[in-house]
């Protein structure tokens with residue numbers, strides 16, 4: 001599922017990336033720019049803008065400001081499941097890669113280094129990921145949403 005979030009949907013974009021979906025979240029862009037990008041890259045446009053959503057075939061209008069409600073709104077419109085958590089950088093959407101612990105040891109807090117042996121790193125922005133308590137909480141939250149697709 002390739003997705004394009006308008007600039008009002010930053011949290012939603014991060015969560016969709018966490019779920020493993022290829023999610024573009026450009027800087028504020030004109031409607032024309034969003035329409036062109038969605039078409040050129042074959043992405044489903046998610047937008048809070050009613051008129052824009054009506055103009056773009058297949059676009060999903062997001063009504064809620066609540067993150068979990070937003071995820072439900074997307075799931076009601078398109079098949080949306082948890083593809084592969086920890087496969088995409090939540091910051092820049094690049095595919096993250098396994099990183100040997102010794103290559104990230106200076107980049108993570110001591111406690112994390114002591115408790116974890118598996119790490120991933122974003123080749124684009126350098127952010128380091130691990131399956132810590134934050135990860136567990138996100139998975140729990142997604143499980144509670146009970147997405148069916």
Ligand SMILES: [Zn+2]
Pocket residue numbers: 089090091092093094122123124125126127
């Ligand atoms: Zn990144």
